[in-house]
Amino acid sequence: MMRNLKLEIEYDGTDFCGWQIQPEVRTVQAEMEKALLQLTNEIIRVTAAGRTDSGVHATGQVINFKTASHLPDHVFRAALNSMLPRDIRVVSAVEVDEEFSARFSARSRTYRYYIINKPVAIGRQYTWYFGEKLNLSLMQEACRIIIDSHDFQSFCQVGADVDHYLCNVSDASWRQENDNLLFEITANRFLHNMVRILVGTLVKIGKESITLPQFQAIINAKDRTVAGPTAPPQGLFLTRVMY
Amino acid sequence: MMRNLKLEIEYDGTDFCGWQIQPEVRTVQAEMEKALLQLTNEIIRVTAAGRTDSGVHATGQVINFKTASHLPDHVFRAALNSMLPRDIRVVSAVEVDEEFSARFSARSRTYRYYIINKPVAIGRQYTWYFGEKLNLSLMQEACRIIIDSHDFQSFCQVGADVDHYLCNVSDASWRQENDNLLFEITANRFLHNMVRILVGTLVKIGKESITLPQFQAIINAKDRTVAGPTAPPQGLFLTRVMY
The missing domain is CATH 3.30.70.580 (Pseudouridine synthase I, catalytic domain, N-terminal subdomain)
Structure with missing residues (x-):
């Protein structure tokens, strides 16, 4: 057995x-x-x-x-x-139980992304060094737009093998944690590179190079080419899976 | 010039x-x-x-x-x-000033040593994984014995090229920091491997395999062979130098 x-x-x-x-x-x-x-x-x-x-x-x-x-x-x-x-x-x-699947039984997944504003040697493998100043409250405002069910095609790597792009984001927020800015997001599912493209785009809001209405328009466009760049991998952590 | x-x-x-x-x-x-x-x-x-x-x-x-x-x-x-x-x-x-020497003008140096009790992958380069339970309050008691001027020959690698073994420890303490136990020590000077041998010995107090009077006897002996093992390097950080 x-x-x-x-x-x-x-x-x-x-x-x-x-x-x-x-x-x-x-x-x-x-x-x-x-x-x-x-x-x-x-x-x-x-x-x-x-x-x-x-x-x-x-x-x-x-x-x-x-x-x-x-x-x-x-x-x-x-x-x-x-x-x-x-x-x-x-x-x-x-x-x-024999029915349990780590992949298909999961109800939600939580990812964290760390950004650091100062150059570091210790822990550089675990954060994205971003030298420019970021407006955290604008980035936090953008999180309110992300939360809930949306089509996230603009934040999915082109060519991903999926039936649809609908994800239900139950939580998304930025906070300061020691020297890092920390983005935490929970959803029922994630598309390929979704967190990293979201971070690459939210950072453009933080730099004030795009506005919140422009961010909303990026979501509505369902087009990867209008979103920001894919943030580098080393800042990203899969931190929790709920069943 | x-x-x-x-x-x-x-x-x-x-x-x-x-x-x-x-x-x-x-x-x-x-x-x-x-x-x-x-x-x-x-x-x-x-x-x-x-x-x-x-x-x-x-x-x-x-x-x-x-x-x-x-x-x-x-x-x-x-x-x-x-x-x-x-x-x-x-x-x-x-x-x-032209007289300043990073080495000879220093009045004190501070080192930290991190110990973690659970196995980790993230940050394993920055801490010593020690699986046994440690009695933190006994280790804290031992710090009171370390503070002040003592001959630290028992905690110096044999063959070190020094005139004398006297160090003035102005501060030494253990505390919990997230998942880590953190030892912080400040002194006017440190002997070769001094912090790592101190940690290797303090951990024996934490395991209750030696007592506080035995620790005092180790200091008094001025003999490297009676102290504990040298703790591994990856838990040790030079964190501050005062001038």
Whole structure:
């Protein structure tokens, strides 16, 4: 009888070509499946809540997989942590109902994006250095426009394989956290590069190079070419998945 | 007429073999002098307040050097940041009196050491993962024994080239900072590996494997072999130098 295990994992995306397994490059999924093979002697395919891109981090990624192993849950956590490279850690492991899918059962995902205004050496892998002054209250105003259900095609990488672009954003806000500006957004689903394109566009509002009505017009246009640039990956973290 | 410049710098020690220039390895001093040569066309020797070891970080290292360059102070900062690798940043640059030495004029230096109790991927380069429970109040008690002038030979790497082992510790304390335990210590001078050997010994008090009277006896012994192990470098930061 196969068990279904749910793991919460954390990883530093700096040295990974993203989550998804691909030939000849280092990915988080490949490292996870390699460690699971070593532990269980089974060829295991894992499913993640969010397939993060190259350079993107996670503190609350959730994955699941089926296994015939009888190892207790806490042993899975400790044994995997001894086998995995240091830039991936298993935070928790728990057996769940066989119907559970880390990807399809997820009700919401939360991402954070960090921006720093001063040049730093320590933690430079975890934030976007942006040297210009930003008007935080205008960026906060723009969040009110984002919240709720909208078609986010303007904030989706061209060529993404999706049926539709509708996302329900339940929360979006900016705040100061130590030396960083922190953007936090929760939605039922995210399109490819959506958070990074949103940040690249919100920063243009913060620089006062576009207005709030122009931002509204960008949403309405449903056209990637009118939105701002894609912010770099290292500021982005998948922080929480709710089921 | 030569000018004397004082720079405050930050660096991520992960990929450096410490501060001091050595043949064939990457050091912070070598990278600084290379950038200064590129900027000024002068062969410049820089002096640092603290010669940090391999893997040790700095957020408040201070250096000085003599130059014939007439570039304004703020240009030094910006130009060096454009030439230096991303793991070194110049925080400030200011011209000072010709007598000033980053090393010999320093009245006190402050170091921090971070310990984390849970396994992490994000920020693992900046903290020591220590899985056992620590009694913080006992470790805090031990700090009271450290403060003031003592002979710290028990906490100095054997073979260090020093005249004497007397250090005046003006402040030492532990506190919780988010998920980390943070040790902060300020003294007029530090011996080689002193903070790391202190941390390695204080952690034994925290584990309750040695008592406070035993800790006092370790200080009195003036013998490196009776103190605890040297804690790993990645938890250590040089954070402030006072003049």
